[in-house]
Amino acid sequence: MKITINGKEVLLVENSARTIDSLLEELDVSQRLYVTVELNGDILDRPAHETTPVAEGDVIEFLYFMGGGSSHVD
């Protein structure tokens, strides 16, 4: 199965049970519990990760938290 993740084509073994949530685990995506997932142009609500299947040709973007700038943290 071929999908696009953050602009790159990715080949996955066929798995009809694959959901967005299991894909995050399968790919060991960083910030897995907090990452925002955009599927074919729509941002998914987090609870939908577990129920949304991954399909051939899907275009997926993982959007990560980034802080940065000045540094006063302590």
Place this chain on the structure above:
Amino acid sequence: MLTDSQIERYSRHIILKEVGGKGQQKLFDGRVLIIGAGGLGAPIALYLAAAGVGTIGIADADDVDLSNLQRQVIHFTPDIGTPKVESARRKMQAINPDVKVITYKEWITAANITAIIADYDFIIDGTDNFAAKFLINDACVLAGKPYSHGGILQFDGQTITVTPGESACYRCIFPEPPPKDAIPTCSQAGVIGVLPGVIGTIQATEAIKYLLGKGDLLTDRLLTYSALRMKFREVPLKRKASCPVCGDNPTITEAKDELDAFTVCDLEGA
């Protein structure tokens, strides 16, 4: 009216058909607030001052620290121990005495943000923590103030411009901050020093374009930058009907501090 020396100072602007004398006057009349005088705030403040943005506010409660100097290029070694806003103001006025710099040596919180942003046309988020980033988004959306979001982490950066009510906001992407203590801090994660120069300069460009009313703002698309791969990407976005602040049934109706996220700085690599 521009004086002869101002015409010379801004000649490379004025010769641009998108700027001209009228555009330069718009920059003079413009008021931009920079929140954070650190890595992102440094190039933003320097370029906006050089460009002749007439009134620039800059907010930060911190003093300059030795570990800042690797990336916060507005602060110099002799400035260590000086309030960042004061150090920044001096450099900005040395570059361009025409510019009025208003300093806020305080952290931006729910208690002061609404009153401070009211005086500005465009706001720039140059902060380092999610509490501030969400607060700036909420306050700007609620007040209808356009603003530029910027974030950096290790070798990666991202930025988006928000025009409230028209384009996707930060909460359309991230409905809520990551939980406190779930993630490492800035000092643990690190950042390559040139990175805020790239992202901050893009944020300054957005402020200048907004004041000029020229070009296309970075709205409804998140620009991501990988310094290691030397790649820019654009992720198309749209407003989310379920956004807690700019959606159809908002649950956030006033600026409030995200206490749980207050010490969170940034996250493990993207």
